Amino acid sequence: MKSSTVEFAATLAPALTAITPLRRVYMPRLAGVGRAGHVALTFDDGPDRRSTPQILRVLDQYHIRASFFVLGSMLAEDPQLGRELADAGHEVAVHGWHHRCLLRRGPAATDRDITRARMLVASVTGQVPRWYRPPYGVLTLAALRTCRRLGLTPVLWTAWGRDWEAGATPDSIVRTVTRRLAGGGTVLLHDTDITSAPGSWRRTVDALPALLEWARERGLAVGPLAEHAVAGR
Helix, strand or coil: CCHHHHHHHHHHHHHHHHHHHHHHHCCCHHHHCCCCEEEEEEEEECCCCHHHHHHHHHHHHHHCEEEECCHHHHHHHHHHHHHHHCCCEEEEEEEECCCHHHHCCCCHHHHHHHHHHHHHHHHCCCCCCEECCCCCHHCHHHHHHHHHHHHCCHHHHHCEEECCCCCHHHHHHHHHHHHCCCCCCCCEEECCCCCCCCHHHHHHHHHHHHHHHHHHHHCCCEHHHHHHHCCCC
16 A cells, blocks of 8 residues: 555544554555465563563464564663563564654654654664554554654554453453454554553463464464565565
8 A cells, every 4th residue: 555545544534544444455554464374463562571571471482573562661661671572583663652642742742752762762672663553553644754754664453452451351352353363464462551451461461372373273474564574565
């Protein structure tokens, strides 16, 4: 999907970019649609010393690497954990500095937020980040312009686990993800509860093995966005 199409959608109705079914059909690149035999596994809102290492432990057991969309404010509190992510072969991407909806930000504030986070990720990991995901999945024209200036590609998701909800369970997370997931999809989960129900990350950890087994049984490779061949990238 051409960037002009995404920009047009963000100009007219930014919140529409957060509606997953519409995004998959009309903006597959933004949705994270990739090669058919692969599933991109992504985590938002960390890194968090309480919870992210627990996610990493499960991924290591399955020899899986993932993409972590980090908040600059969280990474600044524990840059060593960000380095550990990169050293373990995971992809560290940009989720902004603060977890605030972009609809409440002006162009200058949006630019500062994304730029500051991108600079810290590059400094901490020694790698230039490739991807950006806005908080709540709501993209704006100002964010798109900043991404273009910084060489970031916006990417959202095709399936999520609603793992942030207080009533989520490992079983509900697996059901919710797999209801919409197919080869070429991008999964959204969270490796911390800073914007979620307290302790929600524990259910995510418990759901991960079943999700990875589900993909394995269907012959789907699981990995980071760098291995996903996102449409148009």
